Amino acid sequence: xxxxxxxxxxxxxxxxxxxxxxxxxxxxxxxxxxxxxxxxxxxxxxxxxxxxxxxxxxxxxxxxxxxxxxxxxxxxxxxxxxxxxxxxxxxxxxxxxxxxxxxxxxxxxxxxxxxxxxxxxxxxxxxxxxxxxxxxxxxxxxxxxxxxxxxxxxxxxxxxxxxxxxxxxxxxxxxxxxxxxxxxxxxxxxxxxxxxxxxxxxxxxxxxxxxxxxxxxxxxxxxxxxxxxxxxxxxxxxxxxxxxxxxxxxxxxxxxxxxxxxxxxxxxxxxxxxxxxxxxxxxxxxxxxxxxxxxxxxxxxxxxxxxxxx
Amino acid sequence: xxxxxxxxxxxxxxxxxxxxxxxxxxxxxxxxxxxxxxxxxxxxxxxxxxxxxxxxxxxxxxxxxxxxxxxxxxxxxxxxxxxxxxxxxxxxxxxxxxxxxxxxxxxxxxxxxxxxxxxxxxxxxxxxxxxxxxxxxxxxxxxxxxxxxxxxxxxxxxxxxxxxxxxxxxxxxxxxxxxxxxxxxxxxxxxxxxxxxxxxxxxxxxxxxxxxxxxxxxxxxxxxxxxxxxxxxxxxxxxxxxxxxxxxxxxxxxxxxxxxxxxxxxxxxxxxxxxxxxxxxxxxxxxxxxxxxxxxxxxxxxxxxxxxxxxxxx
Numbered sequence: 001x002x003x004x005x006x007x008x009x010x011x012x013x014x015x016x017x018x019x020x021x022x023x024x025x026x027x028x029x030x031x032x033x034x035x036x037x038x039x040x041x042x043x044x045x046x047x048x049x050x051x052x053x054x055x056x057x058x059x060x061x062x063x064x065x066x067x068x069x070x071x072x073x074x075x076x077x078x079x080x081x082x083x084x085x086x087x088x089x090x091x092x093x094x095x096x097x098x099x100x101x102x103x104x105x106x107x108x109x110x111x112x113x114x115x116x117x118x119x120x121x122x123x124x125x126x127x128x129x130x131x132x133x134x135x136x137x138x139x140x141x142x143x144x145x146x147x148x149x150x151x152x153x154x155x156x157x158x159x160x161x162x163x164x165x166x167x168x169x170x171x172x173x174x175x176x177x178x179x180x181x182x183x184x185x186x187x188x189x190x191x192x193x194x195x196x197x198x199x200x201x202x203x204x205x206x207x208x209x210x211x212x213x214x215x216x217x218x219x220x221x222x223x224x225x226x227x228x229x230x231x232x233x234x235x236x237x238x239x240x241x242x243x244x245x246x247x248x249x250x251x252x253x254x255x256x257x258x259x260x261x262x263x264x265x266x267x268x269x270x271x272x273x274x275x276x277x278x279x280x281x282x283x284x285x286x287x288x289x290x291x292x293x294x295x296x297x298x299x300x301x302x303x304x305x306x307x308x309x310x
Numbered sequence: 311x312x313x314x315x316x317x318x319x320x321x322x323x324x325x326x327x328x329x330x331x332x333x334x335x336x337x338x339x340x341x342x343x344x345x346x347x348x349x350x351x352x353x354x355x356x357x358x359x360x361x362x363x364x365x366x367x368x369x370x371x372x373x374x375x376x377x378x379x380x381x382x383x384x385x386x387x388x389x390x391x392x393x394x395x396x397x398x399x400x401x402x403x404x405x406x407x408x409x410x411x412x413x414x415x416x417x418x419x420x421x422x423x424x425x426x427x428x429x430x431x432x433x434x435x436x437x438x439x440x441x442x443x444x445x446x447x448x449x450x451x452x453x454x455x456x457x458x459x460x461x462x463x464x465x466x467x468x469x470x471x472x473x474x475x476x477x478x479x480x481x482x483x484x485x486x487x488x489x490x491x492x493x494x495x496x497x498x499x500x501x502x503x504x505x506x507x508x509x510x511x512x513x514x515x516x517x518x519x520x521x522x523x524x525x526x527x528x529x530x531x532x533x534x535x536x537x538x539x540x541x542x543x544x545x546x547x548x549x550x551x552x553x554x555x556x557x558x559x560x561x562x563x564x565x566x567x568x569x570x571x572x573x574x575x576x577x578x579x580x581x582x583x584x585x586x587x588x589x590x591x592x593x594x595x596x597x598x599x600x601x602x603x604x605x606x607x608x609x610x611x612x613x614x615x616x617x618x619x620x621x622x623x624x
Contacts, residue, residue: 018463026475141605143555145562145575146597149582153593157585244470248562252582263563266478274478278471 008293012286019282020071020275024064027271054080054272067275076276081268087276090261098246098257101173105180105242113185114231117192118224124197132189139186145248148179152252165254176253180245184238191234196227225299232296236289243285345540348617355613361606365599369419372412380413381405381570392591399591401580410572411595417573418603421487422554426546428492433499434542436461438530440500441507458504465497473556477565487566491553502545506538540618547611551604558600574600 042050051057055066070077076087085093120132142150155175156164162175199205200223208218250259258277265273349355373380376397384404392399398407436457444454476490510516511534519529535542560566561575569576577596584592 015463022472023475026479029479137605137609138601140608141601142597143559143600143604145559146578146600149578149585149593150597153585153590240469248559251563266474266565269478274475278475281471 008290012290015286016279016283020068020279021064023275023278024067027274028060028063054078071279076279077272079265079270079273081270081273087272090273091258091276091280094256094258094261097173097255098250098259101176101180101249101255101257102242102246104173104177106184106239108177108181109184109188109238109242112181113188114192114224114228116185116189117231118196118219118227120189120193121196121200121227122219129193132193136186136189136193139182139189142182144179144183144245145252147182148176148249148252151175151179166256172253173255176249176255179249179252180242183245184242187234187238188231191231192227195230196223199223199227202226229296229299232292232299235292239288239292240285243281345617349613352613352616354609355617358606358608358610358613361602362610365415365603365606366419368412369415372415373409375412376406376409378406378409380410380572391589398595399589401577401592402584405570405572407591407595410577411574411599414572414574414577414596415599415603417484417567417571418554418557418600421484421491421557422550425488425491425495425553426549428488429496429499429549430542430546432492432496434503434535436496437500437503438507438534441504442511442526442530442534444504444508457500461497461500464494465501469494470556470559473560474563474565477560482565482568484567487557487560491556495549495553499542499545499549502541503538506541507534510534510537544611544615544618547607547614551607551611554600554603554607 048057055063058066067077074088076091078086079090082090116132116135120129123129152164152175155161163169163172164175166172205218205222208222209215246257247259247263249255250257251263254260258280261273262277262281264270265277378396384400387396387400387404390396390400390404396406396408398411400406401410440454440457440461443450443457445451472494473490476493477486480486480490516529516533519533524532557566558573558575558578561573562579564576564579566575567573574596578593578600581589581592581596
């Protein structure tokens with residue numbers, strides 16, 4: 001167990017290091033630098049000074065090493081476009097909003113996805129099942145960046161139920177969360193339905209039925225616990241998709257989250273911001289997948305992680 | 311003589327059409343026939359298939375059905391609703407939405423299919439080599455380990471983040487999108503193929519081929535890959551929509567194809583700007599097309615998967 005944990009943590013660090021290196025080298029391959037837009041107006045000397053201030057005049061390996069060094073101390077560096085705020089501040093500012101929307105989306109997707117999946121499986125081949133499946137197919141077919149404008153159009157403009165743009169109150173977070181939750185909800189429904197159908201055909205379920213245990217208890221005690229496993233393995237990629245989905249959703253709803261800083265950073269060629277947010281996102285992602293694997297072990301005691309290859 | 315004649319009469323060959331046990335037997339079907347039959351009977355999969363065919367057809371001829379190109383601007387006819395002249399209306403620059411929508415289909419399909427094919431070639435080659443090399447001595451194991459470590463690392467990277475990075479670095483355009491998508495996209499296929507090959511290669515027919523002196527490329531091409539082709543095709547039907555999705559996602563963010571080229575992603579993004587004016591067609595058509603395409607490929611892929619699954623019998 002301890003060995004497995006150590007190995008996983010080591011792998012996580014290696015993955016992050018590769019991401020940092022890759023991002024760093026890609027960023028510096030870009031033609032043009034953050035001051036390209038000002039290069040016509042500013043005198044030569046000022047440009048040189050600006051580059052010197054952000055160490056852009058140093059040789060690349062030096063820049064790389066100093067970045068790694070500050071990263072080890074969890075300092076993501078200054079932002080080039082913003083005079084006063086560093087990347088740490090941006091993430092600190094944005095993380096709350098992003099996390100709120102992301103967590104709400106996951107919670108909604110998990111809660112309704114599991115319930116819909118279970119209900120569909122228990123009412124197999126009835127209209128309830130078909131309804132759930134139609135919704136699941138729709139959820140896969142309609143990406144979040146289509147879902148978001150549709151929600152704005154119908155639930156904010158035609159029917160002014162919810163406010164949009166920025167994140168002034170909790171009500172503002174409803175539509176972005178829904179737009180994000182829809183896809184994962186559909187996928188969870190599908191997986192839960194399939195695995196629930198399989199579990200409910202098992203012998204131990206029949207035994208429980210034969211003993212006269214009420215259906216509700218069978219479903220809760222035996223069905224869900226076994227059926228949820230394949231869904232849990234799928235949570236990793238799902239969370240990854242949700243995380244990248246936040247870029248667009250935050251852009252559409254003008255939510256001041258980390259995703260907005262990331263997208264702005266790309267357009268401004270603000271190297272430290274792009275690097276910092278990428279590292280931050282990757283770290284979150286790697287961590288979440290690790291936690292999901294751990295959770296898997298607690299749900300299913302049959303799985304012994306130390307024996308697995310990864 | 312009489313006996314001979316009667317014997318001839320007695321042993322008349324039975325007519326093919328007669329009733330009886332012969333007819334009751336089911337005609338034997340090849341694997342391919344079985345799969346197509348199951349697939350054709352799956353209504354939803356056929357709906358998906360029809361939609362895909364229609365989409366390809368309209369991508370080819372759609373832009374030529376109207377006398378406007380996707381980039382023709384005419385400010386006099388800007389922001390028009392659907393009409394006989396402009397079947398899908400016009401945008402704020404007076405560009406014909408019908409032409410743009412099908413031009414966007416062209417872009418999406420080209421990118422989706424090319425990216426999926428590149429993933430296929432790289433994935434099958436790398437996965438095939440890794441799967442075959444695993445367990446063949448120290449050298450083979452080392453090759454497999456190196457490939458798998460590489461795949462694991464690439465697989466662990468946040469896919470869209472890497473694609474976004476690549477798009478930032480490279481010149482925007484269709485080729486760039488395809489390169490960026492396939493740079494990380496092949497890993498899924500490679501993992502799949504490797505797993506399949508690992509399962510297959512210890513079976514007798516592979517051993518027989520080896521005993522007969524077949525070389526590795528021949529075994530890979532003639533024996534291993536044909537036996538994994540089903541899983542590969544199913545995976546392909548899911549890679550195409552995800553590449554199409556990624557393209558619209560990037561174009562939506564402004565990192566994909568550049569104006570004036572129309573893509574469903576850029577059209578959706580443009581529609582956001584006019585969402586308050588009530589020009590519903592601006593959002594409706596690109597949104598509908600993305601969703602229909604994703605739907606079509608996904609249900610067709612699902613149907614194909616079921617049809618290829620020998621456990622599911624009619």
